Amino acid sequence: MPHIVVLGIFVADTTFRATRMPRMGETILGDGFALGPGGKGSNQAVAAGRAGADVRFISRIGRDTFGDMAMQVWRDAGVGTDAVIRGEDATGAAFIYVDSASGDNAIIVAPGAAGKLTPADIEAEADLIAGAAVFVTQLEQPMDVALSGLRIARAGGAITLLNPAPAATLPEGMLELCDYVTPNETEAEALSGVAVTDIDSARAAGDALLEKGVGRAALLTLGAQGSLFHSAEQSIHIPAMSAGPVVETTGAGDAFNGGFAAALAEGADPVTAARFACAVASLSVTRPGAAASMPTRAEVEALLAR
Incomplete structure (x- = not known):
């Protein structure tokens, strides 16, 4: 099977559930805590792997418990x-606040060792990358x-x-290197200048991204x-699939990206x-965690067959 290469980071997710975020200087009691694997690139690699793909991951981690x-x-x-390079720098971590009522989240990421990846590290894996069927990265x-x-x-x-996440200003010409770009609403607005509030505005943002050089298509994830x-040829709205009650949205975008890469x-x-990617994401939000929420291939096929 042709392989996928994912470039990204791993962090340990420290997830706190509460009814609201504390104000500065305030301490509140939470409803729950979990420690688990995260990082967009790692999550996407795990999602693709569980979906049946042959995946290779490029990153840096520490020689520590999180690594x-x-x-x-x-x-x-x-x-x-x-x-994956293992060194003496500490593996990264993320603070994730999850709203107990809605399952929505807010995140702070400290990349740790992966923040010290260099272009030379990537050039050392040029043969692996160049030989891939699909190459995936984030920001x-x-x-x-x-x-x-x-x-x-x-x-x-x-x-x-x-996957242009977290939202950032991209260097000139970067979008021209991308066959597909997969922003959420916030990221799409940052890249296109179009506020995405519904399907029509998502299409306008998609047009702007194509004009900026995206080669094949923009896939906007819309929660x-x-x-x-x-x-340029078609614009198709793919509704979310009903896979069960929403428990937590952390990692849903990563599930989408990993599933999309696997199918491609x-x-x-x-x-x-x-x-296929929508099915992967729809399943992922029915369970807690990021990497831990990624479904198996059998689960995805069962949902698609309904």
Whole structure:
């Protein structure tokens, strides 16, 4: 099977559930706490692996307890780790606040060791990247590192997928290296200048992203509204699927990206791949955690077959 390469970070997610965020200087009692694996790139690699893809991950982690957690998570999901560098810097961590009532979240990420990835680290994996069917990256590691990966992947003929999260100003020409870009509403507005509030405004943002150089399509993730696949040829709204009560939305975007990459690597047409991705994401929000919430291939196929 053609392989997927994901470039990104791993962090240990420290998740606190409460009825509201505390004000500065205030202490409140929470409803729950969990420690688990996270980081957008790692989550996406795990999602793709559980969806049946052959996945290799590129990152940096520490020789510490959180780094050991990462290696175990990747082994369990079948994610290849030959391109993961282990050093003396501490593995990163994230603070995640989850609203007890809605399941919505707010996050602070400290990348730790992965924040010290360099373009030289990426160039050392040029053969792996260039030989991929699909290359995926985000913006939690340094920008020049993501840019290096996209350049190598494009030169090698891999399908390139950028999840522009967290929202940031991109270097000139970066979108032109991307076959697909997968922003949420906030990220789409930051990149396009169009406030995304409904399907029509999502299409306007998609047009702007195509004009800025995105090669094949913009896939805007729209939370409870599902997603929008928007290319020069077609614009298709893909509703979210009902997989059960929403427990937590952490990792839903990562589930979508991992599922989309997995389906593309298998040769699915992009709209079919986007529907597969929606199924992965719809299942992920029915359970707590980020990497821990990623469904198996059998679960995704069962949902799609309903």
